[in-house]
Amino acid sequence: MTASRDVAYPTVRRMKFGFDAQPATTRYFADGSIVFSHLVAILSAIFPPGEDIFVRSVRRYTEVIDDPDLKKRVTGFIGQEKTHGLQHRELNEQLVAMGYPTPWFEYLLGSTERMEKFLDRQYPSPDRLVKLRHFFLGFTVAAEHFTAVWAENILRSPEIQAMMSDPEIKHLLNWHSLEELEHKSVAFDVYRAVGVPESTRIRWMRFAQNFGIPILVLFSWLSIATTDVEGRRQPVRILKETVAMLRNPMWKGFYGAMTPFRRPGFHPAQVDTTELVTFWQQELFGTKGQLAGHLR
Numbered sequence: 001m002t003a004s005r006d007v008a009y010p011t012v013r014r015m016k017f018g019f020d021a022q023p024a025t026t027r028y029f030a031d032g033s034i035v036f037s038h039l040v041a042i043l044s045a046i047f048p049p050g051e052d053i054f055v056r057s058v059r060r061y062t063e064v065i066d067d068p069d070l071k072k073r074v075t076g077f078i079g080q081e082k083t084h085g086l087q088h089r090e091l092n093e094q095l096v097a098m099g100y101p102t103p104w105f106e107y108l109l110g111s112t113e114r115m116e117k118f119l120d121r122q123y124p125s126p127d128r129l130v131k132l133r134h135f136f137l138g139f140t141v142a143a144e145h146f147t148a149v150w151a152e153n154i155l156r157s158p159e160i161q162a163m164m165s166d167p168e169i170k171h172l173l174n175w176h177s178l179e180e181l182e183h184k185s186v187a188f189d190v191y192r193a194v195g196v197p198e199s200t201r202i203r204w205m206r207f208a209q210n211f212g213i214p215i216l217v218l219f220s221w222l223s224i225a226t227t228d229v230e231g232r233r234q235p236v237r238i239l240k241e242t243v244a245m246l247r248n249p250m251w252k253g254f255y256g257a258m259t260p261f262r263r264p265g266f267h268p269a270q271v272d273t274t275e276l277v278t279f280w281q282q283e284l285f286g287t288k289g290q291l292a293g294h295l296r
Contacts, residue, residue: 010076010183012083013285014296015175017168019090027098031163034231035241036248038220040169041095045102047176048085048092049110050143055081056116057136058190060126065193070186077186080179087172101227105219134196140187142204142261145268146212148184149257150250151177152273155280157249171284171291178280185268202262209258213251217242 030036055078065071092102116136123129154160154177164170191201224231224238231238245251260266284291 008182009072010080010179010186012076012079013175013179015083015087015291015294016296017087017090017172017294019094019168026165029098029164029166029169031165033241033245034224034228034234035217035220035238036163036245038100038223038228038231039216039245040173041100041102042105042216042219042223044088044091044095045100045105046109047088049106049113051081051085051088052113053109053116053136054140054144054187056113056120057133057140058187060120060133061137061190061194064126065190067193070189070193073183073186074190077183080183084176084179087176091169091172099227101223105223134194134200137187137191137194137196138200138204141191141201142208144180144184144187145205145258145261146208147180148268148271148273149254151180152271152276153250153252153254155181155276157252159249163248171294174280175284175291175294178277178284181273181277184273188268198264202264205258205261209255209262213246213254217246 026032028034028037030040058074059078062071062074065074092106095102119129119132126133154173161170161174164173188201220242221238257271260270283289285295286292
């Protein structure tokens with residue numbers, strides 16, 4: 001698979017959102033919703049260790065990839081993902097100040113890093129522990145499709161744009177969403193180049209499709225139950241907001257958008273987001289782009 005099927009090589013943008021210099025904003029920054037705000041905080045918490053898993057699972061195979069175009073795309077993918085992790089960690093510090101338990105969730109997912117680093121030191125060759133490494137690469141490919149669908153919904157929906165009352169959090173989510181679409185095919189093409197069976201990614205997608213959103217809702221409730229006194233006192237509101245959140249445009253058509261991924265022969269480029277990406281590249285980073293001043 002060549003890079004010609006993508007919009008371009010992923011562009012690594014060094015960003016500065018200034019979360020460390022901003023006072024804490026209104027706690028329920030996502031449309032005034034307790035549940036939706038906790039969900040966004042959890043997503044931000046799991047992004048840094050999640051991005052690290054993606055980077056490690058792809059970088060292991062850089063030496064065995066022969067296609068120079070794919071190598072260049074992998075470099076861009078790694079640069080974008082590492083930058084996402086850095087910026088979300090800055091946001092997470094602000095979310096902690098606002099009362100969200102982001103370190104708990106980051107630590108939970110970060111446990112895989114400790115295991116992987118130990119195994120990589122003991123068995124540095126990609127020819128060792130093949131099934132385990134394919135397991136992580138399959139997880140990355142499925143998760144990249146999950147986040148690409150999520151990103152497309154965010155960028156297509158004026159309603160979601162209006163829900164984000166904090167402008168810097170909104171800017172970060174839009175930038176992150178754009179770059180998820182820019183590199184959505186990279187991990188998939190590494191997966192194919194390495195020759196991992198299609199069945200591995202399909203099993204992972206079945207899991208993501210059926211359990212991804214329920215797990216996020218469960219984590220949101222856990223976050224509220226353990227750290228949010230106001231939320232714990234309003235169980236009826238929490239239930240109503242949960243239903244409303246699941247009906248909002250962020251998740252519209254989510255289950256159906258996962259289904260094509262489970263078909264043999266599927267490729268992310270078959271979901272054409274070229275016009276959407278081009279629009280947001282200009283909207284965010286054009287001459288008068290919303291984030292032109294955020295570039296370092």
